[in-house]
Amino acid sequence: MGANPSCRRLRFARATHRPWTGSFFGTKNVPVPLPAKGDSPIFAGYAAKIGTVPVDGRFARRGVSLVEVAFSALLIGLTLVAALQAVGAVFKTRLAARQRQEGDAFGRELLAEIMQLPYSDPQGGTTFGIESGETGATRANFDDVDDYNGYTETPPKAKDGTPLPGGAGWTRQVTVTRVVRLTPEILSLTDTGLRRITVLATSPTGKQFQLKALRSKWGTLEMKPPLDSTYVTGVAGTIQVGAGSSPAAGGTPVVNHAQGP
Numbered sequence: 001m002g003a004n005p006s007c008r009r010l011r012f013a014r015a016t017h018r019p020w021t022g023s024f025f026g027t028k029n030v031p032v033p034l035p036a037k038g039d040s041p042i043f044a045g046y047a048a049k050i051g052t053v054p055v056d057g058r059f060a061r062r063g064v065s066l067v068e069v070a071f072s073a074l075l076i077g078l079t080l081v082a083a084l085q086a087v088g089a090v091f092k093t094r095l096a097a098r099q100r101q102e103g104d105a106f107g108r109e110l111l112a113e114i115m116q117l118p119y120s121d122p123q124g125g126t127t128f129g130i131e132s133g134e135t136g137a138t139r140a141n142f143d144d145v146d147d148y149n150g151y152t153e154t155p156p157k158a159k160d161g162t163p164l165p166g167g168a169g170w171t172r173q174v175t176v177t178r179v180v181r182l183t184p185e186i187l188s189l190t191d192t193g194l195r196r197i198t199v200l201a202t203s204p205t206g207k208q209f210q211l212k213a214l215r216s217k218w219g220t221l222e223m224k225p226p227l228d229s230t231y232v233t234g235v236a237g238t239i240q241v242g243a244g245s246s247p248a249a250g251g252t253p254v255v256n257h258a259q260g261p
Contacts, residue, residue, distance in 0.1 A: 103201040103209030112251030116234030119217035149176035169204030
């Protein structure tokens, strides 16, 4: 019976193979097909893929090319960068929210302190700003609204000069201006009976938070009581929840002049 060139007998070699389970099971001889001259590329590729082509006495194994290593490193790098950007965005959002809360609290605390004072100097002074005898290391001598014009402090402090908790790195600035009564966004060169108070709080990172209020000399705070009494004109305080949280300071003027003890 003649030999068919398309169907030939494969040559087999005896090769020593150690199973993956280790040397506990010992070794055994496994017939391994070897490519020969004239074999089709499909057979040769299959033999090389399953690791049966002996090279210098060892079986050839298909490894990872340099291109595949570089591509894998690129994918890992891109994934890591995206993850770090997401984490960074979360921390930035939390920092911005915290600074917004602190800036609002510091601004309101100082604005409430100013709003509870008289519109003009109780001593009859006509100077727009600090009068003689009102200067000092603290705001204890400030007795009317315009005394705060141009005031700047770092860090925020109470009226007696005590630093407010959590205020390290913060700056507060105050501007008091005369404005037109019907259009308070327009400045006035003369006193119209209405003043605009602007408190600007700046965070350690440079973020600015601004609060504004209008003070009139015909408002409720300017109404004199019928009898000589002591009244509460404002309330300020500091609150902290837990030892690890940041304290918050705030205050508000009392417009109905609650009678004190």
